[in-house]
Amino acid sequence: MNRVKLGNTDIEVSRLCFGSLTMTPFQANLSIKEGAYLIKYAYSKGINFIDTAEIYENYNYIKEALKGINREDYVIATKCYAYTKDMAKESLELALKELGTDYIDIFMLHEQESIHTLRGHQGAIEYFLEAKKLGKIRAIGISTHRVEGVLGGLICDHIDIIHPIVNKEGIGIQDGNVENMLSVIKEANEKGKGIYSMKPLGGGHLIPKAQEAFNFVRNIPYINSVAIGMQSKEEIDSNINLMETGLVPDSLKNSLMSKKRRLIVADYCLGCGNCVNTCKHHGIEIIEGRAVPNENCILCSYCARNCPEFCIKII
Structure with a gap:
């Protein structure tokens, strides 16, 4: 698989990035052995990111x-x-320890909304800059679901990498449409920011037209790499084929295209509202004492992280 550099950094990555959320207990709930096998399998096929x-x-x-x-x-x-130096230090030390590595290639501030939230995280950025000088981090980045978030990363000179949500229907973009998002991403890339996008299939909503949806993102020249969740060898092979040829193999088309992910809430939901407070997309609500996803849900499963009863999953 072809590799590219992320913006002005010296970090060289495959055009396809392995999105690892889908293997976790919040979604597919693979065992550590199963998940590790898939990561190694993807690497053997050229995915180094x-x-x-x-x-x-x-x-x-x-x-x-x-x-x-x-x-x-x-x-x-x-x-x-x-958002503080101490919190950033704790997060970096946790990552280094639990990953068993001496450095993190890209450390990002999660779900940034604008230059204002970035300013609110200045303490963390200052710590990451110190860690970067010590070789513990190679690049600093942000992830965002907002056009204003990309603009914030564009303005902030310390941000090397931007990880925005991009798909052909703009699913999950919180403050605009896909045209707005692409405009600011192009500007950020021209300024030397590395761009790797997320959710090309809209969190699973676009699986029935995966080929068209993936090619939309694949053909954007100012997106360096595309992160997509993968939880089976078939999905890895299909996504590699999509990236390299723009086509889903006929042998995999029926099984993959027919798969439709959905968020489910178990019967024992207490209706506590933690999920509602977590979701920035207003994609879940409490109805008659129980959490119920709605049309705004982008299947990110972040709400599951804050469910005290662990009753929310994506299948």
Whole structure:
């Protein structure tokens, strides 16, 4: 698989990034052995780039996979919500320890909304800059679901990498449409920011037209790499084929195209509202004492992280 540099950094990644959220207990609930196998399988097929986050609670999957991977050839991007130096230090030390590595290639501030939230995270950025000088971090980035978030990353000189949501229907973009998002991403890339996008299939909503949806993002020249969740060898093979040829193999088309992910809430939901307070997309609500997803749900499963009864999953 072809590799590209992320913006003005010296970090070289595959055009396809392994989105690792889908293997976690919040979604497919793979065992550590199963998840690590898929990461190594993807690497054997040319995918040298993985996206994770502190809240995914899957560092142990990646640590196990790294036992069979050339660490210097592998790029790990993770994220946290830290906004002070102490919180940033804690998040970095946790990642280094649980991943069993001496450095993180890309450390990002999770779900940034604008230049104002970035200013509110200045303490964390200052710590990451110190860590970067010490070789513990290679690049600093942000993830965002907002056009204003990309603009914030564009303005902030310390941000090397931007990880925005992009799909042909604009699913999950919180403050505009896909045209707005692409306009600011193009500007950010021209300024030297590395861009790797997320959710090309809109969190699963666009699976029935996966080929068209994936090619839309694949053909945008100012997106360096595309992160997509993968939870089986078939999905890995299909996504690689999509990236390299623009086509889903006929042998995999029926099984993959017919798959429609959905968020489910178990019968024992207490209706506490934690999920509602967590979701920034207003994609879940309490109806008659129970959480119910609605048409705004983008299947990110972040709400599951804050469910005290662990009754929310994506299947």
